[in-house]
Amino acid sequence: MTQRLLIIGGGLAGTALAWDLHERGLSFLIVDRDEPLTSSKVAAGLVAPITGLRLTLNWRYDTLYPEALKFYRDKELKLGARFYHELPIVQLLRDDQAVMQWQRRCGQPDVQPYLNAAAQQPLVNDSIFTNSHGGFEQQHCGWLNTAEFLAASQRYFESLGCWQRGEVSLNHSNQSSGPVLWNGQSFTSAVFCTGWEAARQPWFDWVPFRNGRGTVLQVTADTGGESRIINRGCWLLPRGDGTLRAGPTYEFDFDQPHTPGQEAVAELETKLRSLLKSPCRITGSQTGVRPIIQHRQALIGRHPVRPQIAFLNGLGSKGVLRAPWLARQLVEHLMEDRAIEPGLDVAGNL
Ligand SMILES: Cc1cc2nc3c(=O)[nH]c(=O)nc-3n(C[C@H](O)[C@H](O)[C@H](O)COP(=O)(O)OP(=O)(O)OC[C@H]3O[C@@H](n4cnc5c(N)ncnc54)[C@H](O)[C@@H]3O)c2cc1C
Secondary structure (H helix, E strand, O other): OOOEEEEEOOOHHHHHHHHHHHHOOOEEEEEEOOOOOOHHHHOOOEEOOEEOOOOEEOOOHHHHHHHHHHHHHHHHHHHOOOOEEEOOEEEEOOOHHHHHHHHHHOOOHHHHHHEOOOOOOOOOOOOOEOOOOOEEEEOOOEEEOHHHHHHHHHHHHHHOOOEEEOOOOOOHHHOOOOOEEEOOEEEOEEEEOOHHHHHHOOOOOOOOEOOEEEEEEEEEEOOOOOOOEEEEOEEEEEOOOOOEEEEOOOEOOOOOOOOOOHHHHHHHHHHHHHHEOOOEEEEEEEEEEEOOEOOOOOEEEEOOOOOOEEEEEOOOOOHHHHHHHHHHHHHHHHHHOOOOOHHHEHHHHO
């Protein structure tokens, strides 16, 4: 039988999966609600090697980053537009504790490839940015214009007849083994790439999601022509068109997916004003929900009882970096029967 996959959800996960299948010449249909605000559409799209208070190297960065970079560059060639912007990230340290942590980390071998030893000194214009404790400059990082990448991919797949607006609800008629049926069509498999909402939908509602609502601000400020991403408590991203974004917030207890909590936004504004010495104005904000699975980097694989139904989810706050690699792992599993690493296999979590 000819393989045809139903991809439910066209965010970063579903789109990466679609591209992988497309490049292997395999048949699929993406069905997506086409909502204006989703996690993937509001994301800042940042990709950074060294993150967090402990300044750790991101999970499998040495493997995931080259694959993601190649993936986005290939799509840029195919679609005739630039989506991924490689930019240094200046990490300014906030206090003595952060300085001590950096002193512990800066000599360790894992971070060396990601440090720019020739970074300008002082690292930033001290009359514009607070630079009380110094810092370092990261390389092999940048940001993806997620909204433009998704819109261009959607147009491309729509032109091929394999992208459709709609709502998929796979109910009891799909309980039995055999092909997955939806809207009068038959598919060899269906893959849930539905982001945080998988926690509310049938089939994978038992996965231990701990979703995180997040907000990113649109900002205007005179940053003295700074073209790098600056991070000190929050990041400030120059988009290259004169606009800036700042973020993010994390909220784990929420009702409304697209309405931010006032306290979280106030905290972000405080961090932004502590990073910037120059005046800034907040001109807008966007809020979405990151699909986060407790104690997991992500999960992929087949449903433990209904193997024709599969899952690619839990990209957390690293969707840009992780989606291409995870999508490939899942395709190799579904099409070539390659085993999934135990820690990544959704079936192992039932
Ligand atoms: C404020 C914020 C900032 C972020 N910043 C970054 C960042 O800097 N870098 C980074 O890498 N990541 C960032 N992220 C995280 C990133 O956005 C996620 O990792 C990623 O977008 C998740 O992609 P997804 O495809 O799994 O989910 P989603 O983007 O949520 O996509 C799921 C899609 O499925 C559709 N859908 C759901 N149910 C159905 C159904 N039943 N039928 C049809 N369609 C359905 C939805 O409409 C949606 O389009 C950020 C997220 C937020 C919220």
